Amino acid sequence: MKNAVNLTRDIIRLHYDRKLDEIIQYMDENVVWIGPLGSQYVTGVENVREILRIEQGIPFIVTNEHYSLLCEDGQTATVYGHYTVSNMGINHYFFLQDQRCTFIYRKERGGLKVIFMHVSNPADNLLGKNEDFPFAVGKKAYELVNKKIRQNREKPQRVKFKDAARGDHYVNLNSVLYIEAQHRKCQVKCLKRSFEIKEMISDVEKELPENFLRIHRSYIVNMDYVIDCCRYQVNMEGNIQLPIPVKRYAAVFDHLTIYYSRQLSKE
The missing domain is CATH 3.10.450.50 (Nuclear Transport Factor 2; Chain: A,)
Known part of the structure; x- marks a missing residue:
């Protein structure tokens, strides 16, 4: 027994x-x-x-x-x-x-x-719905995820873009919120500024690290600045909402979930 x-x-x-x-x-x-x-x-x-x-x-x-x-x-x-x-x-x-x-x-x-x-x-130890997460969530989970995200932002990540005005332009990817396609160019939106580059979004996508995700034909987001994902958009820091196509929503949701789960598994 x-x-x-x-x-x-x-x-x-x-x-x-x-x-x-x-x-x-x-x-x-x-x-x-x-x-x-x-x-x-x-x-x-x-x-x-x-x-x-x-x-x-x-x-x-x-x-x-x-x-x-x-x-x-x-x-x-x-x-x-x-x-x-x-x-x-x-x-x-x-x-x-x-x-x-x-x-x-x-x-x-x-x-x-x-x-x-x-x-x-x-x-x-619960966070209410009026805080950073739009739903009640364990504070332990919230703090773990945000600790990993802060660590990611502190890692130097630099990439060279072809700036539309000044030729080669080196960018700290930790400051990039998202990238938006504009015909054969792209607009790079950072925390404190934005600028245009002479590259197509499909080419930019190939140069970016794993914390960047293409959620739409016109948008690539830095997942370290995504607050949540709901039908059919991502909500980002700075009160930014970006659309997700209906057919792509499930794949985007899964990718975000896996990304944050990996951050926890590194603990």
């Missing part, structure tokens, strides 16, 4: 690996589950199954686990712990959250059965 601490670790991992049937085998028929969402206050194994089924398409990674035995007697065992779950942009979903849990088990002849489980998220 698995002890209660190891079984708790297994259940958490199975849950975030989205192995629902394997989780259910450890549940008592009358299990009570209280989770962090309003809908996650249910009694009975079939109600638990129904709620968990909704989440099966979004797997997570579990790290920083720590579980402890609170108490144990001849009939029950109680375990508490904490861990971090994260998602790196799979299925258009980004998430990084610390969680805490409590599991109570009944000892049966065939092994331990969960009779009560409670999972919660800390509520003192």
Whole structure:
């Protein structure tokens, strides 16, 4: 028989690996589950199954686990712990959250059965919708992404353009917000200025590093200055909105998500 601490670790991992049937085998028929969402206050194994089924398409990674035995007697065992779950942009979903849990088990002849489980998220570290992100988001995720973006901006990235007025022109790419095509020329929009270059946007695109993304036939954006992506535009620092074609939206969204996820994975 698995002890209660190891079984708790297994259940958490199975849950975030989205192995629902394997989780259910450890549940008592009358299990009570209280989770962090309003809908996650249910009694009975079939109600638990129904709620968990909704989440099966979004797997997570579990790290920083720590579980402890609170108490144990001849009939029950109680375990508490904490861990971090994260998602790196799979299925258009980004998430990084610390969680805490409590599991109570009944000892049966065939092994331990969960009779009560409670999972919660800390509520003192959320950013509201009126801040830099247009939706409520964990402060930890927000700070990690922005730390990586700040580091990217500090790296020297210089490229030579053919300036329309002065010939060769060396530009610090960290200051470039976006580049806009204008017939056979381009307008380079920087934080504090803009200038025209005698190059086609398709040629410019080939010279740019991975933090630049072509979102439209006429626009290349510096992803380090993108605040969010919504139908059908990107919102950038400086209150700038740039369009995304409907047919290109999903690909742009995925590319942005993957880019920010990579910044986190470098931590």
